[in-house]
Amino acid sequence: xxAADPVRWTAVGRGISKFVHIRRLAAMLMLAGCALATLAGxxxxxxxxxxxxxxxxxxxxxxxxxxxxxxTCHSAMLITQQAKDSTAWxxxxxxxxxxxxxxxxxxxxxxxxxxxxxxxRRTQK
Amino acid sequence: xxxxxxxxxxxxxxxxxxxAMGVGALPPWARAVAADLPSRAAxxxxxxxxxxxxxxEHWETTLESLGRSWLTRNDRFFVRSHLPVPTxxxxxxxxxxxxxxxxxxTLTLADLKALPFQEATHTLECAGNGRxxxxxxxxxxxxxxxxxxxxxxxxxxxxxLVLQRAGPLPEAKHVWFEAADHAxxxxxxxxxxxxxxxxxxxxxxxxxxxxxxxxxxxHGAPLRAIVPGWFGMASTKWVTRVRVEDAPSDNHxxxxxxxxxxxxxxxxxxxxxxxxxxxxxxxxxLSGARVPLGTGKVRIxxxxxxxxxxxxxxxxxxxxxxxxxxxxFMGETAPMAWRAWATEVEVxxxxxxxxxxxxxxxxxxxxxxxxxxNLGGYANNSIHKVSFHVxx
Numbered sequence: 001x002x003a004a005d006p007v008r009w010t011a012v013g014r015g016i017s018k019f020v021h022i023r024r025l026a027a028m029l030m031l032a033g034c035a036l037a038t039l040a041g042x043x044x045x046x047x048x049x050x051x052x053x054x055x056x057x058x059x060x061x062x063x064x065x066x067x068x069x070x071x072t073c074h075s076a077m078l079i080t081q082q083a084k085d086s087t088a089w090x091x092x093x094x095x096x097x098x099x100x101x102x103x104x105x106x107x108x109x110x111x112x113x114x115x116x117x118x119x120x121r122r123t124q125k
Numbered sequence: 126x127x128x129x130x131x132x133x134x135x136x137x138x139x140x141x142x143x144x145a146m147g148v149g150a151l152p153p154w155a156r157a158v159a160a161d162l163p164s165r166a167a168x169x170x171x172x173x174x175x176x177x178x179x180x181x182e183h184w185e186t187t188l189e190s191l192g193r194s195w196l197t198r199n200d201r202f203f204v205r206s207h208l209p210v211p212t213x214x215x216x217x218x219x220x221x222x223x224x225x226x227x228x229x230x231t232l233t234l235a236d237l238k239a240l241p242f243q244e245a246t247h248t249l250e251c252a253g254n255g256r257x258x259x260x261x262x263x264x265x266x267x268x269x270x271x272x273x274x275x276x277x278x279x280x281x282x283x284x285x286l287v288l289q290r291a292g293p294l295p296e297a298k299h300v301w302f303e304a305a306d307h308a309x310x311x312x313x314x315x316x317x318x319x320x321x322x323x324x325x326x327x328x329x330x331x332x333x334x335x336x337x338x339x340x341x342x343x344h345g346a347p348l349r350a351i352v353p354g355w356f357g358m359a360s361t362k363w364v365t366r367v368r369v370e371d372a373p374s375d376n377h378x379x380x381x382x383x384x385x386x387x388x389x390x391x392x393x394x395x396x397x398x399x400x401x402x403x404x405x406x407x408x409x410x411l412s413g414a415r416v417p418l419g420t421g422k423v424r425i426x427x428x429x430x431x432x433x434x435x436x437x438x439x440x441x442x443x444x445x446x447x448x449x450x451x452x453x454f455m456g457e458t459a460p461m462a463w464r465a466w467a468t469e470v471e472v473x474x475x476x477x478x479x480x481x482x483x484x485x486x487x488x489x490x491x492x493x494x495x496x497x498x499n500l501g502g503y504a505n506n507s508i509h510k511v512s513f514h515v516x517x
Contacts, residue, residue, distance in 0.1 A: 047200045049176035049184060052268075073309050075180040081257075081268045088263040100312035122262045 054080040062114025069101050069111060085121040086112060173201045177267050181206040182343060186272040192408025192427070195457050195465055196246070197275035199335050204343050205251050205273065207316040207378070211305040211363050215347045220287075220331070224301075224369035227292030234347055237331065240282045245330065245353070246459040248430045250274040252356035252383060252398045255505025259498040266502060271406050271509065276428075276463050279351045280334030284367070285326045293322060293369050300325040301368035302350050302361035318359050318383075319374035320352055328353050328461075331364065353461040354432040355399050356504070358383055386500045400432035402496075403486035404506040405439055405466070410513040418475055418517050425452070425480050426467035427509075434487030439466040442481045446494065446508075449483065475517040481510045 057066050057076045070079060084092065089112050097103060103111060173190035177183040184204040191197060215234050222230040250273065257268030267273075284300070301319040308315075320329065330351040333340050340346040345362030352359035358378070373379060384395040407427040410416050416423050429436045440449035452468035472478065485491040496507045 047174055048172040049174040050172045050187075051179075052175050052177045052185075055179065073313065075178055077176070077178045078183075078267070081177065082264060083261075084263045084265070088265070092265065098312070099308075099314075100310035122260060122264075 051077075052081065053077045056080075058118050060114060060118065062110045065103075065107055065111050066114055069096070069103060069107075072101070079115070079119060082115075082119045083122040084115070084119065086116045088121075089115045089119075175270075175272065177269065181209050183267045183269075185269055186275060188271060188406065188408050189411055191272060191275070191406070192411075195276060195428075195463075196336060197277055199277070199338060199341055199344070202275040202277060202335075202344065203249075203251060203273045205253075205267070205357065206306070206343070206362070207358075208306040208308050208313075210342055211307070213305060213342070213347050213363065218347050218365075220348060220364065221366040222287055222291045222369070223366065225294045225297040225371055226288075226369050227294060228290075230287070230291050232287070234333065237282050237287075237333065237348070240286055242280060243283055243330065244278050244280040244334070245328075245351075246276065246278045246457070246462045247351060247353045248274065248276040248401075248461065248463040249351075249357040249360060250401050250404075250430065252358055252503045253501075255496075255507065256502030258507065259496075259502050259505055261498055261502060264502055273357075274406075274430075274463075277336050279330055279332040280337070281330050281332035281348070281351070284329040284331055284350070287331065287367065288322075288326060288369070291369070296371045297369045298322055299370050299373045300329075301366075301370055301374045302364050303366035303368060304361050305363040305365045314377040316361070316378055317374050317376035318361050318379060319368075319370070319376075320355070320359060321373075322369070324352065324355075331367075354401060356383075356401055359399070382501070383503065384501065385503060388500065398501075398503045401430065402504045402506040403429075403431040403436065403484050403490055403492055405429035405436075405482045405484035405492065405509060407480065407482050407509050407511045410511060412511050412513065414513040415516050416513055418472060418515050421471055421473065422469045423472050423478070423515060424467060424469050425482070426465065427482055428463040428465055429482075429484035430461075430463035431484065431486035433461065435460070436464050436484050437487050437489075438485040439464075440483050440485075441468050441470075442483075443470055443478060445479070446481060452482070472515045475515055477512065477514050479510055479512040481508050483508045 055075070055077055057063055057079065066079070093108060093112055173187050175185040175187060177185055182204045186197065186201050186203050190201050218234050220232045220237065222232070251269060253266050254269045254273035255271065256264065256266055257270050298321065299319045300322055301317060303317055304315070306316060331348055332351045333348050335341060335344055340349060345364070348364050349362040350360050350364055381392045383398040384392040385398060386392045386395040405427055407425060409424065409426045425441055429439045439452045441452050442449045450468065452466040454464050454466050456465040458464055470480070483492045492506050492508050494508050496505050
């Protein structure tokens with residue numbers, strides 16, 4: 001390592017095994033304390049979560065159609081996180097029709113247009 | 126107090142349950158140790174899980190949460206369900222074992238629990254973990270980042286024991302796992318995966334406990350497969366039937382899904398997604414963290430995992446990949462479970478720092494700086510970079 005390097009490294013491994021052991025015991029203690037604390041909470045409740053994407057489909061032409069067609073099998077977030085061009089959305093819609101989604105040809109086109117306009121291809125890496 | 130008497134003190138302390146009194150009840154040296162541990166509880170207002178889909182549940186664990194312990198808590202373990210979670214009645218549950226076997230079996234949970242119980246700790250990683258980081262122009266599927274992974278101790282029965290009782294016929298080559306989950310629309314194919322019989326006989330488990338507790342519903346109760354070293358989708362949840370066949374399953378999720386497909390290729394002809402790829406993650410410091418300069422040593426730590434060959438080496442770079450320094454392994458180890466690693470970097474003054482971690486598996490394969498994206502966004506094992514600030 002040259003003298004100009006701003007950092008110096010220390011491997012941490014076997015040399016800290018005793019320390020790790022004590023840390024593990026201390027962790028058990030902390031865990032025991034937290035377990036007691038959480039038992040008092042609402043058992044069976046879902047743990048808190050940060051929502052990553054819009055949970056609703058945006059308004060616009062085709063919104064109700066998308067809501068009705070897609071949300072039979074999954075929630076809106078599976079759509080609102082996607083990015084696809086027209087060809088890729090077409091492939092998805094054809095797959096979903098094969099799996100039982102009922103769309104007229106006009107609805108098929110409206111749905112594709114809606115999805116492309118709101119969840120189109122990513123333009124930047 | 127020497128190490129041995131400290132240890133004895135802590136063991137007595139733990140047995141007595143005095144931990145509930147809190148860290149303040151600890152002697153000063155133990156307070157220092159405890160203070161260095163990340164808290165088991167999430168900071169107020171910051172959930173440990175990221176919801177990437179609410180139904181069916183696709184939940185990712187935050188790196189902050191994963192970094193707290195080698196084992197991932199059941200209620201913080203990532204969730205990926207292809208279809209809605211089925212409701213299972215343990216009393217009426219039956220596991221059918223049939224197909225290319227000498228005798229078909231129908232087993233209750235009690236029958237399974239009467240077989241020799243084994244526990245093993247294995248890491249499960251979703252095949253799509255890191256898909257969102259590929260930033261593909263066209264992408265399908267959940268945009269996972271780094272936390273669709275967890276490490277748990279699974280308990281149950283070795284699948285080989287069950288298969289031996291059924292007696293696979295000579296033509297038995299693959300084991301299919303059928304499950305209780307079904308889509309809302311009947312035309313949607315069921316989620317079904319199969320594994321070669323060699324893998325099934327080697328180390329696959331039918332699990333009914335997770336970290337010593339009954340398997341949670343979200344994680345496959347009452348019974349799931351655990352396929353060690355393979356991406357998570359192989360570990361079918363809510364298993365109801367083990368089918369022994371002479372060929373792999375032709376299910377959609379075998380033939381079209383979970384294939385390393387590149388533009389212009391037919392998925393059915395592409396390589397299947399099976400064993401995990403060597404990978405590491407930095408859990409401390411977190412991206413954007415403000416780390417105190419303190420004594421001038423900044424601890425870098427995380428986990429690394431691989432398939433059957435295990436993790437041989439973890440290296441960390443703080444100069445953009447020009448030089449790499451080996452990290453040390455610490456804590457527990459188990460086959461096909463991730464390994465905790467750590468190192469320290471000495472910093473002379475407040476600065477901004479970017480560190481990278483890369484792992485090498487037992488066969489000598491090292492993580493790439495940037496993994497080549499496949500159309501499905503599977504198995505992104507690109508090197509993890511974390512930028513943070515060291516403050517005075």
